[in-house]
Amino acid sequence: MIIAERKPMEEIEESVAEYKKVLVAGCGTCVTVCWAGGEKEVGILASQLRLARGAAGNEIVTLETTVERQCEKEMVTEIKDKVAEADAVLSLACGSGVQTMAELFDDKPVLPAVNTTFIGMPEREGLWVEMCGACGDCFLDRTGGVCPMVRCAKGLLNGPCGGTRKGGMCEIDPDKDCAWVLVHRRLEKQGRLDLMREYVTPKNFRAVRRPGKVQAAKA
């Protein structure tokens, strides 16, 4: 799923500084699961904004809503009346959700309240780790299901750099595994280490032509 992190309060406050009535809009999908922009976080942010602006003598009115998926126009359309009421929309969805909202309500400022960080999985409660870089040219079949494109700090394709720390940790962060040590372990366990010995040619970094577009095959 898509992982996001709430922006610093200061930055959010600055972005809505000139507005008196703001719709705080969450998304019920990925950002709910990663605790960044679901209904709960909407309530907390709206309350914080009211407290901060109230204390500064510059009260703000907040409307609150959470759409099941902010990246789907049909679902976002449902909140059009609330949007019409507000001076601006503060979206807690990922960048895709913010843009869907902005496109649908193009007469209204739609401002991001989270930073979309990566595609990942929960490692344990409250901790998410990056897994996929959406490169459009998957080669997990050759790496034992570990993606060095994003899980190696340098995105190396032919093995570890010389900086692996004792115990197989990353040079730049002793709390993170060296992806290539993981690849090695996995392939060794499966008796497929020869895969790691094969040369991987330079990556096609244009597998996805920006802006990306995917057309499903018609059934």
Added chain:
Amino acid sequence: MKGRVIAFCCEHSAYPAADLAGRLRLHYSESLRIIRVPCAGRVDVIHMLKAFEKGARAVLVLGCEDGACHHITGNTRARERVEQCQVLLDEARLDGRSVAMHNISPNAPQKFVRIADELVNAKEQSREAI
């Protein structure tokens, strides 16, 4: 609710302690308002924030002693939420120290009074300082 101190009291520990304090006629600050909850873990961050929005000047969350929670981890979760709320208040440029979590057993009325008075007095002093 202006100027009040809100105490969310777990009905298995803090609430009976407060009750006992009353029956023993122990005196505690009149600005304290007690809200009975089934468990400290029932209190969410948004409840604490809303209390401040309604004018509370401090919030207490009182749960069972460590290892004695009737809902196993309600008190530890409550502590985490209080800590989160402290950060959120600081971010909104309010005083994060206005919210506190304490563990208490049901037969400790003196401790209840002490905790309540300490927070009320601390808030009164900080108000004077301002």
Added chain:
Amino acid sequence: MSTPFREILKKEGFVVTTEVGPEKGSSVSKAIEHIELLKDKVHGLNVTDNQSSVMRYPSLGICLLIKEHGGEPVLQVTCRDRNRMAIQADLLFAHSRGVRNVLCLTGDSVDVGDHKEAKQVFDLDSVQLIHLVHTLNSARDIAGNELSGGTDFCVGTAASPSSDPIEPQLIKVEKKIKAGVDFIQTQAVYELDEIKRFTDFVRNMDEKVRILAGIVPIIGVKMAAYMNENVPGIVIPQRIIDELAEAPKGTGVAKGIEMSARMIRQLKEERVCDGVHIMFIGREERVPEILEAAGLV
């Protein structure tokens, strides 16, 4: 004029290289001083490429200066700052100006440097970079286009024989050797056994590859502790730390030089490897002392 490095590697003798670190700024006076001091005492002068991800005067610039002063430069190229197009263009330029030796490196992460918010490139990795140089040597670019004049580079790379775990590292070394390297410079090593094991591993794959052991003099107990703690792939044994601790105050540098020279002598006499690459960062002017003490001048 110096002998081409490739010729040196083909000979039997003990190979000695060292480094010239570019300055941070447009001034090259210090580099010239070091070039003049060292060019006739060693077989090749490596020039680092934005070493430790700190932005500096370019490697290529210093390599040209070395050529002008009659030395033999080894151009270090990392994958951090340039994509495949920029790297190829730079290599064509380097070749046209007489640079004939390339050391293919991954490069440090920008996180350790002085431009931490820069976009790090890593369009290629070091194995792909080695392939790239050979492709240019065959007068084609890596997109398959013919070139009006190819290159003729002698190719080197680096390795970390003290890494833990070592197996993934060795697989990468294997890929580098298969891609084709003339020489390998190792990360700083302090145990003869380690270099020996590494040399055996490489010789087993390809006996023509020359191995230059990385020599970094340790000049104090604090430096040793810092390196053991912070530089992955470097292990400084306790006996070196003990020897340094016993050295009288103010003699750390001399002690470091003495220990390095002793190690180089052993490497040479016992034929553990084919040569050494001496890195005395910030103290280039004292490299001749190491060479003298090791009997290499």
